[in-house]
Amino acid sequence: MSEEKKTIGIMTSGGDAPGMNATIRAVVRSALARDMRIMGIMRGYNGLLTGEVKEMHLRSVSEILHRGGTILYTARCDEFRTLEGQIKAAETCRKFGMSGVVVIGGDGSFRGAVDLSKQGINCVGIPATIDNDIAASDYTIGFDTAMNTACEMIDKLRDTSQSHERCSVVEVMGRNAGHLALEVGVASGATSIVIPEIPIDIENDIIHKINKVQRKGKKHFIIVVAEGTGLTNEISRRIEEETGIQSRVTVLGHVQRGGAPTVRERVMASAMGYRAVELLSFGVTNRVVVLKNSQITDMDINEALEMKKPIDLKLYKISNTISI
């Protein structure tokens, strides 16, 4: 008598991130290589409530490695936050024979994975968010592409602010975290970087600094502001009022979430996807795949969710020293 094949599911949840498709590809193909069945769950946890689940095959993930977005679509799902929603989701998993699910997303999605796990479904998370705010992992899928996209946009803004001898105040995504803004600010030579983790005194840290570097011959300025500070417009207004330099605000917005994933992204996605399937094949649950000290490893999701990711203060200091 032939034994039932082990079946697992895969979903993308929360905000999308470049590299999610590469992760889906890695998970699907790693599962098939282990002779498992793999089901694609559509629109994050919504798919487990509506039953929008489809079996995936080798060729279901052809030609997606280099594409942004997610072929499984992604969404936020309030109904899943309720116990009734979680019970229903677990029932759908059982209906399709899924003993485990790989959840690709950010910390919200991982909280969902913990709840689904409590309903008897093995869950493994893969960190994917442009915010890079999962403390347990040095890296989240999407971060590298978003940094490169933002930097490319700021390079273009630099041309026009240089021509007009203006100040460009650029708002970068990141929700409540400043990791994206910090690295983008360093890479684009921002005169000031404003992030939620480090309190800023607009007068001293921006206005005085602009005046000082202007006296040393600098004629145009880039200020990178993390959206989580909520200070973008105020900073731009005060620069115009207090320095007399024209200032323009650019909110980069969702462009940062799109585009072809970088090489780093594709490599991470491949390795993390492979690891997630390996974990589910061992029958473990409540784990998140992480990058630590350049190694792909895993840890308990609850433990991971309790950790706070510190900002790289040294990098912030370096930027203040050299971007003048």
Ligand code: ADP
């Ligand atoms: P991200 O995963 O990018 O952080 P969200 O915070 O929006 O995105 O979470 C994505 C989805 O995960 C939510 O819409 C919801 O379905 C689920 N989720 C988030 N937090 C919880 C929670 N505390 N309990 C159960 N499900 C949650």
Ligand code: F6P
């Ligand atoms: O978490 C990713 C992210 O792009 C944040 O940087 C941003 O604050 C948020 O999602 C935007 O969410 P939405 O796509 O719902 O506007």
